[in-house]
Amino acid sequence: MWICMGKRQHLSLVCLLLALSAEVSWSRGFFELQLLSEYQTVVTTKRPCTYGTAVTGVLGGNTFHFKAAKSGAGRSGDPPGKLVIPFQFSWQRAFTLIVEVWDWNNGTHNSNDEELLIERSIFKGMMTPGEERQKVVHPGSSAAMEYTVQVLCEEHYYSSQCNKVCRPRDDYFGHYNCDHLGNIRCLEGWSGPTCDIAICKPGCSLQHGTCTKPGECKCKYGWQGLLCDQCLPYPGCVHGTCSVPWHCECEKNWGGWLCDKAEHACMSNPCANGGTCHEVPSGFQCHCPAGWSGPTCAKGEQ
Numbered sequence: 001m002w003i004c005m006g007k008r009q010h011l012s013l014v015c016l017l018l019a020l021s022a023e024v025s026w027s028r029g030f031f032e033l034q035l036l037s038e039y040q041t042v043v044t045t046k047r048p049c050t051y052g053t054a055v056t057g058v059l060g061g062n063t064f065h066f067k068a069a070k071s072g073a074g075r076s077g078d079p080p081g082k083l084v085i086p087f088q089f090s091w092q093r094a095f096t097l098i099v100e101v102w103d104w105n106n107g108t109h110n111s112n113d114e115e116l117l118i119e120r121s122i123f124k125g126m127m128t129p130g131e132e133r134q135k136v137v138h139p140g141s142s143a144a145m146e147y148t149v150q151v152l153c154e155e156h157y158y159s160s161q162c163n164k165v166c167r168p169r170d171d172y173f174g175h176y177n178c179d180h181l182g183n184i185r186c187l188e189g190w191s192g193p194t195c196d197i198a199i200c201k202p203g204c205s206l207q208h209g210t211c212t213k214p215g216e217c218k219c220k221y222g223w224q225g226l227l228c229d230q231c232l233p234y235p236g237c238v239h240g241t242c243s244v245p246w247h248c249e250c251e252k253n254w255g256g257w258l259c260d261k262a263e264h265a266c267m268s269n270p271c272a273n274g275g276t277c278h279e280v281p282s283g284f285q286c287h288c289p290a291g292w293s294g295p296t297c298a299k300g301e302q
Helices: none
Strands: 011-022 028-035 052-055 082-087 094-104 117-126 134-138 143-153 169-171 174-178 184-186 276-280 283-287
Touching: 052 082, 094 143, 117 134, 117 143
Parallel strands: none
Antiparallel strands: 011 082, 011 143, 028 052, 028 094, 094 117, 134 143, 169 174, 174 184, 276 283
């Protein structure tokens, strides 16, 4: 089978010929499928078939079934009675289809000689791409034909005109599949209009964490922790914390640039049993009365 094809296929019209029974002289023949550019009220076979043309190889004898034929498959794995016309533009629904059966003898030189035409079927219709098939019965005076017509969008093309494109991908530019309507559906762990934004680890700080792969939580400069919710204090900060990176906010009773200087350490009266408190750089020091010892004069002496 010969099929007219373009560089890129947007959709295809499939004509599946079911059976043919003809009473003609002993010879062989072939089918020609012509798809005109638009619906015609008055059909002429002289106009060019701008939608496309498909022709089978030479088939059989006077009576044959396609299941026994050896040639003419439209695509790899298709039955020999299947003709496919691919084309590169949006589907307009209305069309005129012409199916012709031609005689072919060993001495035939001009396949367009009208004397070799066995039968011609003209079908005018409107179809929407999908699984639906339209059955056509042509009784004919020389040959009876029965075939079905179906319009299918090519792979990755969708909508009633086959002009919506959606190609699944999983790379730098996006991570998604396509639903039956051609809408993008993000793969697990991805979000955004083109599914190129990774979904970070649950709980990861939206302000201070980020990720390039699903489930990650990478901290921005100045932040730490599993969820990037802890700031990094100023290096060398001893008795302090931070609410913003590189600060050293001193704990109670501590001061200095690095929070390493004791302040007001004796205000809490840490010395017990009459001990006297004295502030020192490291905090406080207790001077214990007789009979007591320890950092806070809490240890009795025997």
